[in-house]
Amino acid sequence: MIQIDRLFARFSLSMLMLSIVAGVTASFAYLFPATFNGILPFHQFRPIHASAALFWIITGAACCVSYFSKRRSATFMVIWMVSIVLIFISYFFNRYGGREYWEFPPLLNLPLLIGWLFFMAAFIRKFSEEAPVYTWMWTSGIIFFLLTFLEQNLYHVPWFRASFLREVTVQWKANGSMVGAWNQMINGLSVVLLMVIGNNKGPAISKKAYFLFFLGLFNLMFNWGHHIYNVPNNNWMRGVAYGVSMTEWIILILIIRDFRRTLDHGRKLRHLVVYRFISAAELWVFANLFLALLMSIPAINRHTHGTHITVAHAMGTTIGINTMLLLAAFGQMMDIDQIADRTKRWILFAIRLNNASLAVFWLSLILAGLLKGYLTVDHADAVFSEVMLKVRPFLEAFTASGLGVMIALGIIACIYLKNTGRISYEDD
Numbered sequence: 067m068i069q070i071d072r073l074f075a076r077f078s079l080s081m082l083m084l085s086i087v088a089g090v091t092a093s094f095a096y097l098f099p100a101t102f103n104g105i106l107p108f109h110q111f112r113p114i115h116a117s118a119a120l121f122w123i124i125t126g127a128a129c130c131v132s133y134f135s136k137r138r139s140a141t142f143m144v145i146w147m148v149s150i151v152l153i154f155i156s157y158f159f160n161r162y163g164g165r166e167y168w169e170f171p172p173l174l175n176l177p178l179l180i181g182w183l184f185f186m187a188a189f190i191r192k193f194s195e196e197a198p199v200y201t202w203m204w205t206s207g208i209i210f211f212l213l214t215f216l217e218q219n220l221y222h223v224p225w226f227r228a229s230f231l232r233e234v235t236v237q238w239k240a241n242g243s244m245v246g247a248w249n250q251m252i253n254g255l256s257v258v259l260l261m262v263i264g265n266n267k268g269p270a271i272s273k274k275a276y277f278l279f280f281l282g283l284f285n286l287m288f289n290w291g292h293h294i295y296n297v298p299n300n301n302w303m304r305g306v307a308y309g310v311s312m313t314e315w316i317i318l319i320l321i322i323r324d325f326r327r328t329l330d331h332g333r334k335l336r337h338l339v340v341y342r343f344i345s346a347a348e349l350w351v352f353a354n355l356f357l358a359l360l361m362s363i364p365a366i367n368r369h370t371h372g373t374h375i376t377v378a379h380a381m382g383t384t385i386g387i388n389t390m391l392l393l394a395a396f397g398q399m400m401d402i403d404q405i406a407d408r409t410k411r412w413i414l415f416a417i418r419l420n421n422a423s424l425a426v427f428w429l430s431l432i433l434a435g436l437l438k439g440y441l442t443v444d445h446a447d448a449v450f451s452e453v454m455l456k457v458r459p460f461l462e463a464f465t466a467s468g469l470g471v472m473i474a475l476g477i478i479a480c481i482y483l484k485n486t487g488r489i490s491y492e493d494d
């Protein structure tokens with residue numbers, strides 16, 4: 067069992083590696099199509115990158131939840147890893163299908179579904195009503211992942227395919243809610259980390275933590291409204307959805323701030339690496355909250371929808387928040403603060419490099435999106451190729467800073483991969 071557990075941790079980190087390498091390759095293929103189209107075209111690398119990113123977050127969250135909850139299913143881990151390997155083999159042989167982010171042959175959804183059911187069964191079997199708040203967060207995240215995964219596959223039912231609008235609405239809605247499901251799992255991990263590092267049960271039993279749980283649940287049920295902004299809809303629903311999604315982040319900020327205020331200096335130094343990952347996540351919660359608030363203003367949204375600003379929002383949150391919190395959780399699992407000082411200094415350097423590179427990466431995408439939105443909406447007669455020529459310098463800055471993100475996360479992933487042997491399981 068332990069061998070499979072450690073393999074599962076290595077597999078999650080390999081997904082992170084694959085995602086960053088495919089992301090950089092995709093951005094080069096986008097900038098230089100003449101050179102890349104023959105061998106590595108953008109349309110092939112985008113799905114590889116997006117699927118690897120998605121699997122990094124879901125597999126990483128499942129791996130950390132299995133570890134901290136002590137509810138592990140070897141069957142789930144094996145089925146899940148084999149299915150993902152088959153998915154990337156399909157991509158390699160140009161076998162596509164499915165829908166956005168899940169662009170592999172749809173039959174492979176079946177083993178993923180079966181695997182997740184095993185995970186859910188192992189998890190829920192031991193559930194008790196007196197469980198601390200993080201167990202509630204994990205449970206709701208795991209159940210809602212199943213529901214949104216099923217919803218995402220509704221296109222197999224002919225009735226959903228009969229209308230394009232219906233199918234797109236369900237797809238966007240399902241993908242939006244799925245983000246809420248993994249956020250719930252990762253929020254639970256954050257609560258455990260704050261509790262362990264601070265040596266204080268407060269974050270797991272405080273009223274604020276329960277409030278965050280219910281708000282997270284409410285979010286994953288209702289905040290998908292902002293994912294279907296462009297389909298015919300009532301305006302009040304858009305307003306409510308945005309209001310809901312903003313509040314979840316504010317509560318996360320409050321919990322982390324409380325923790326930082328009460329954490330003594332000694333404990334902070336003893337857990338410096340994990341602490342720095344959490345602080346980086348906090349910074350990116352602020353930045354993305356600011357961006358989301360701007361994007362939600364209808365006059366701005368009119369210019370930004372579907373531009374690179376949407377990509378900035380997607381990667382700003384998945385790299386800045388989800389990835390930072392998962393790396394904090396993996397770090398805690400392998401007791402990374404006890405490794406040699408020299409290696410620790412490398413990780414601390416990589417966190418700073420990632421923050422700086424991600425800032426340029428994120429701002430370049432926002433500026434590219436603003437310029438593209440302005441030129442296409444306010445100058446409807448503009449020629450598309452000329453618009454893209456003006457946007458190009460920002461995309462070059464994005465690619466260059468993407469290299470920085472890749473190097474920074476690559477350093478961390480390599481160090482973690484070398485240290486997975488440090489993860490100790492109860493049957494060790």
Ligand code: HEM
Nearest residue numbers: 086089090092093119376377380384385389465468471472
């Ligand atoms: C942990 C690391 C990363 C994660 C979790 C991640 C996540 C994502 C996600 C979720 C998308 C889909 C966005 C959307 O549909 O709006 C995306 C797209 C993309 N990412 Fe990343 N990403 C990561 C790192 C990188 C890096 C280092 C680069 C290098 C430049 C990169 C380049 C791209 C490109 C070119 C796209 C396609 C954008 C488009 O279609 O316009 N990513 N990424």
